[in-house]
Amino acid sequence: MNDNVIQFRKRKKPKPKPNERPKRNPSPATTLIGVVGVAVYTCFSLPGSPAQASAFARCGTIKRNCVVDGDTLYVGAENVRVADIDTPEISEPKCVAEKALGEQATERLVQLVNAGPFDMRAWEGRDEDQYGRKLRVLVRNGRTIGDVLVSQGLARTRSGRREPWC
Numbered sequence: 001m002n003d004n005v006i007q008f009r010k011r012k013k014p015k016p017k018p019n020e021r022p023k024r025n026p027s028p029a030t031t032l033i034g035v036v037g038v039a040v041y042t043c044f045s046l047p048g049s050p051a052q053a054s055a056f057a058r059c060g061t062i063k064r065n066c067v068v069d070g071d072t073l074y075v076g077a078e079n080v081r082v083a084d085i086d087t088p089e090i091s092e093p094k095c096v097a098e099k100a101l102g103e104q105a106t107e108r109l110v111q112l113v114n115a116g117p118f119d120m121r122a123w124e125g126r127d128e129d130q131y132g133r134k135l136r137v138l139v140r141n142g143r144t145i146g147d148v149l150v151s152q153g154l155a156r157t158r159s160g161r162r163e164p165w166c
Helices: 028-045 096-113 145-151
Strands: 066-069 072-075 078-082 119-122 134-140
Touching: 066 096, 096 145, 134 145
Parallel strands: 078 134
Antiparallel strands: 066 072, 072 078, 119 134
8 A cells, every 4th residue: 555545444433431321413392492592582682673681780701781881781792882982991990080980880881771672773984893892872762871871970972082081
């Protein structure tokens, strides 16, 4: 046989280990339940549709329907930047006052998104920011959630550049 030819050998199925259950394909009923579950979840998490599939909390390890900070949240599994405002930083604040105001803005955003369904509208001119977050304006009853935060002194209307909070 030539040195540059490798023989093809049929792989043997590994023997099941003792006390190991054989793998089976899911039943049609189980598959249908999974497909319906994904369809229902998707319906509630698509941009442009009202968001409120479940309660929002502060983000932890699981990033789904949660608030990161005063202007960032996850709707479903999609990372969304509230496009019309800027809020103080909580992850890398420049001073104690910025951290405190950022925490207040974050808690208020949790309250506002839990107050009922809201629409997510695309930001004119750009779909995503440099971090891959979707740029959206959150609207409920004709008013943006960003405007509510601005009116309460917890955010600024977005100017396009970063301004200090300290």
